[in-house]
Amino acid sequence: MNIYDVSRKAGVSIATVSRVINGNSNVTEKTKEKVLKVIEDYGYTPNAFARGLGLNSMKTVGIMCADSSDPFLASAIYYLEGDLRSNGYDSLLCCTGYEVDVREKYLDLLLSKRTDAIILVGSNFVEGSKEKNQYIIDASQRVPIAIVNGALDGNNIYSTLCDDYNGVYGAVNKLKESGCSKILYLYNSKSYSGIKKLSGYLAAMGMDPKEPTEGNDYVRFFNGDINEVKDYLTTLHNNGLEFDAIVTADDNLAIGAIKYAKACNIKVPEQLSIIGYNNSLIAECSDPELTSVDNKLEAVCSNCVSTLMGVFAEQEVPLKTVFSAEIIIRETTRF
Amino acid sequence: MNIYDVSRKAGVSIATVSRVINGNSNVTEKTKEKVLKVIEDYGYTPNAFARGLGLNSMKTVGIMCADSSDPFLASAIYYLEGDLRSNGYDSLLCCTGYEVDVREKYLDLLLSKRTDAIILVGSNFVEGSKEKNQYIIDASQRVPIAIVNGALDGNNIYSTLCDDYNGVYGAVNKLKESGCSKILYLYNSKSYSGIKKLSGYLAAMGMDPKEPTEGNDYVRFFNGDINEVKDYLTTLHNNGLEFDAIVTADDNLAIGAIKYAKACNIKVPEQLSIIGYNNSLIAECSDPELTSVDNKLEAVCSNCVSTLMGVFAEQEVPLKTVFSAEIIIRETTRF
DNA sequence: ATTATTAATGTAAGCATTTACATTTTAGAG
DNA sequence: CTCTAAAATGTAAATGCTTACATTAATAAT
Numbered sequence: 038m039n040i041y042d043v044s045r046k047a048g049v050s051i052a053t054v055s056r057v058i059n060g061n062s063n064v065t066e067k068t069k070e071k072v073l074k075v076i077e078d079y080g081y082t083p084n085a086f087a088r089g090l091g092l093n094s095m096k097t098v099g100i101m102c103a104d105s106s107d108p109f110l111a112s113a114i115y116y117l118e119g120d121l122r123s124n125g126y127d128s129l130l131c132c133t134g135y136e137v138d139v140r141e142k143y144l145d146l147l148l149s150k151r152t153d154a155i156i157l158v159g160s161n162f163v164e165g166s167k168e169k170n171q172y173i174i175d176a177s178q179r180v181p182i183a184i185v186n187g188a189l190d191g192n193n194i195y196s197t198l199c200d201d202y203n204g205v206y207g208a209v210n211k212l213k214e215s216g217c218s219k220i221l222y223l224y225n226s227k228s229y230s231g232i233k234k235l236s237g238y239l240a241a242m243g244m245d246p247k248e249p250t251e252g253n254d255y256v257r258f259f260n261g262d263i264n265e266v267k268d269y270l271t272t273l274h275n276n277g278l279e280f281d282a283i284v285t286a287d288d289n290l291a292i293g294a295i296k297y298a299k300a301c302n303i304k305v306p307e308q309l310s311i312i313g314y315n316n317s318l319i320a321e322c323s324d325p326e327l328t329s330v331d332n333k334l335e336a337v338c339s340n341c342v343s344t345l346m347g348v349f350a351e352q353e354v355p356l357k358t359v360f361s362a363e364i365i366i367r368e369t370t371r372f
Numbered sequence: 373m374n375i376y377d378v379s380r381k382a383g384v385s386i387a388t389v390s391r392v393i394n395g396n397s398n399v400t401e402k403t404k405e406k407v408l409k410v411i412e413d414y415g416y417t418p419n420a421f422a423r424g425l426g427l428n429s430m431k432t433v434g435i436m437c438a439d440s441s442d443p444f445l446a447s448a449i450y451y452l453e454g455d456l457r458s459n460g461y462d463s464l465l466c467c468t469g470y471e472v473d474v475r476e477k478y479l480d481l482l483l484s485k486r487t488d489a490i491i492l493v494g495s496n497f498v499e500g501s502k503e504k505n506q507y508i509i510d511a512s513q514r515v516p517i518a519i520v521n522g523a524l525d526g527n528n529i530y531s532t533l534c535d536d537y538n539g540v541y542g543a544v545n546k547l548k549e550s551g552c553s554k555i556l557y558l559y560n561s562k563s564y565s566g567i568k569k570l571s572g573y574l575a576a577m578g579m580d581p582k583e584p585t586e587g588n589d590y591v592r593f594f595n596g597d598i599n600e601v602k603d604y605l606t607t608l609h610n611n612g613l614e615f616d617a618i619v620t621a622d623d624n625l626a627i628g629a630i631k632y633a634k635a636c637n638i639k640v641p642e643q644l645s646i647i648g649y650n651n652s653l654i655a656e657c658s659d660p661e662l663t664s665v666d667n668k669l670e671a672v673c674s675n676c677v678s679t680l681m682g683v684f685a686e687q688e689v690p691l692k693t694v695f696s697a698e699i700i701i702r703e704t705t706r707f
Numbered sequence: 708a709t710t711a712t713t714a715a716t717g718t719a720a721g722c723a724t725t726t727a728c729a730t731t732t733t734a735g736a737g
Numbered sequence: 738c739t740c741t742a743a744a745a746t747g748t749a750a751a752t753g754c755t756t757a758c759a760t761t762a763a764t765a766a767t
Binding site: 080082083085086089090093095097104105111112114115116119122130131132143145147148149151292296318319324 | 423464482484656
């Protein structure tokens with residue numbers, strides 16, 4: 038069943054059928070109904086390839102993320118997909134893992150599918166040297182690139198993110214106000230935003246963000262495994278290092294901290310305050326429930342999509358939008 | 373830059389270029405190199421629309437799920453996406469929510485994108501009357517449909533799922549062996565698998581699965597909100613209903629049960645055993661860590677994709693594959 | 708009624724591929 | 738050197754849509 042079949046059955050030309058399909062106004066109500074009836078009766082669906090060929094747009098946006106099973110990224114995908122769909126766009130999902138080579142290949146793949154734009158989800162896409170990101174900049178010559186929760190300079194690259202520096206800065210300050218002074222900072226080595234948050238931590242602690250943190254026992258990175266955190270903290274504890282608060286770059290790491298406290302019989306928040314980051318689902322699942330910094334993911338995603346829509350409509354849109362973080366207070370802090 | 377440009381620059385015909393692109397053997401090594409060099413130099417990428425038009429396949433599979441931010445569904449998507457990609461297929465994601473009308477519309481949309489197949493993730497897609505599923509059966513006339521974690525009879529519909537009936541049956545039995553006798557069953561009204569699990573529960577409790585459960589205080593459904601569960605159990609507790617174990621149809625509900633126990637000062641697992649379902653990430657985040665039934669999601673997803681690949685290759689494949697569940701023992705049970 | 712104007716509809720070209728079939732080239736046998 | 742079969746390459750049709758432009762029908766003004 039193609040447009041010719043429909044036109045024949047309805048006794049009109051294919052142009053008229055096309056007009057009806059695309060909601061073009063210049064069609065009599067009567068013909069419109071006639072065509073619509075045939076479409077309904079015979080269950081005709083326009084062929085997206087042919088359509089794409091003519092329009093050179095598939096109304097599809099590619100979404101790349103490292104790992105869609107990560108709750109934070111999964112939420113982002115959910116928001117993005119919904120926003121895109123309500124704007125008439127579909128989303129082609131691509132989970133790349135963390136290796137740049139693989140990502141480059143997948144990006145090419147999406148490009149060859151002629152997506153109208155590509156959204157990169159997660160700060161880990163823009164970490165490291167400019168050289169490593171060259172493939173993104175190259176791609177931006179062909180389609181607009183939008184980055185959720187990260188930023189990269191470039192002509193056709195639109196970044197929407199949360200101010201993680203001040204998110205952590207604020208969290209540390211609030212801990213200090215509540216009487217904490219020996220504050221640990223734990224982050225995930227996979228996430229570049231962990232580095233920016235580190236600066237916020239160092240600044241709030243009155244240290245020079247430029248100084249190397251090696252040898253500083255209060256700062257440590259992990260691969261993301263909960264038990265790794267628990268074990269590290271236990272060792273620290275046994276070695277006699279004192280600390281009365283922990284700030285982590287994501288909620289997962291904070292769960293590890295809670296597990297450590299439980300294992301070593303340390304009361305949270307009385308003896309130890311803990312603040313996570315992302316305000317994800319698991320912040321509510323833990324016991325005690327986790328105080329966490331909300332990085333406004335929904336707003337960020339929504340802004341990302343509306344920016345892209347602006348680009349498609351050839352409007353003037355900002356290259357970079359920054360939202361501010363907010364601390365969601367639960368049970369692991371004394372404020 | 374299209375195939376004509378390439379053919380001109382390489383001094384060959386477009387057919388030869390096409391052969392090179394598609395790895396067809398009947399091309400001299402010399403011409404092949406010549407063409408490849410032009411493609412490389414000018415950065416040519418074949419147009420997927422035109423390709424799709426000719427082949428009538430985009431090498432893309434549509435994935436529909438209710439809510440990709442649900443950790444269980446997110447994991448499924450992650451597995452599916454990876455498996456599809458390693459088979460050379462992309463995935464078009466579509467989050468539909470739970471309303472049938474919306475789903476029907478979205479299914480049409482995917483169909484119009486000419487996906488090679490459609491995967492429905494979650495038992496909630498096949499709940500209810502046969503009438504409500506007619507739109508899926510209709511769609512199966514056009515493309516193969518695969519269902520993850522649910523089953524529907526039909527000619528071109530391939531179901532892969534876990535035996536949830538016996539999953540719950542086994543869980544209840546194990547609780548009984550460990551000395552529990554008053555066992556609650558809580559399930560999610562959005563999920564059809566909750567009903568099948570209910571049968572398993574009733575059978576294990578020696579009740580008739582066909583009898584209505586209204587009025588039975590030991591069985592209850594929820595909308596999925598953690599606090600709703602906590603409040604309900606607290607009320608039950610205050611009303612004097614005794615129970616020494618809770619089985620839930622997903623891990624989320626079990627978290628609510630843990631929160632109730634904590635709020636009412638009930639010791640888990642000494643006074644109350646709790647078993648969740650899905651063995652999801654949050655089972656490890658809670659305190660105490662949650663014993664949960666693993667429904668082999670990775671194997672199910674992998675089987676789903678390989679079945680589809682079999683269908684594409686016109687091999688003989690099973691219409692239905694069932695895996696068996698396994699209890700992952702953690703801290704909320706006395707075994 | 709006649710003409711001008713506008714609205715509705717139709718025609719045909721173009722979009723970038725794939726592929727069946729036709730043609731040319733090459734290699735090997737006689 | 739010729740002929741034949743096979744390999745390499747080319748030609749042109751087909752895919753199903755959109756849309757600029759052409760044509761026809763309807764309406765309004767004279």
